[in-house]
Amino acid sequence: MSAVSGFPTQPEQLIGTWRRFGLAGPVYEIIRTGQPLPNGDRLMRVRVVESGEEVDYKLTDIFDDPRER
Template sequence: MFIEPRSLIGTWRRFGPVGPVYEIIGTGGELADGDVMMRIRVLESGEETDYRLTHILDDPKER
């Protein structure tokens, strides 16, 4: 299943089943292994950081 990374911008996920919630706010570059870096903002802290798309897809959606 192919996910268009841009389609995730503006959506919310959670780090694992009980971790902090984050918003996907942008896309980054493609990595040598074919993964894509995404820019996220952690709700609790306001911190922005890059996070692998494959990790995002493993995290549960936040409602």
């Protein structure tokens, strides 16, 4: 996956960063990389700050979510 619009080339560079599910959704922290998917995407493990829940989330979806400041 190449860098697009300032996104890092390596998914590992996202670890420790914070984003929000959509414009008004909860904040999550990216905590580690997951498995690659057959379509070229990759799963990333994220922790939802509000609940502490950890879930797998597609890297392409992360790129669509706004960064949290």
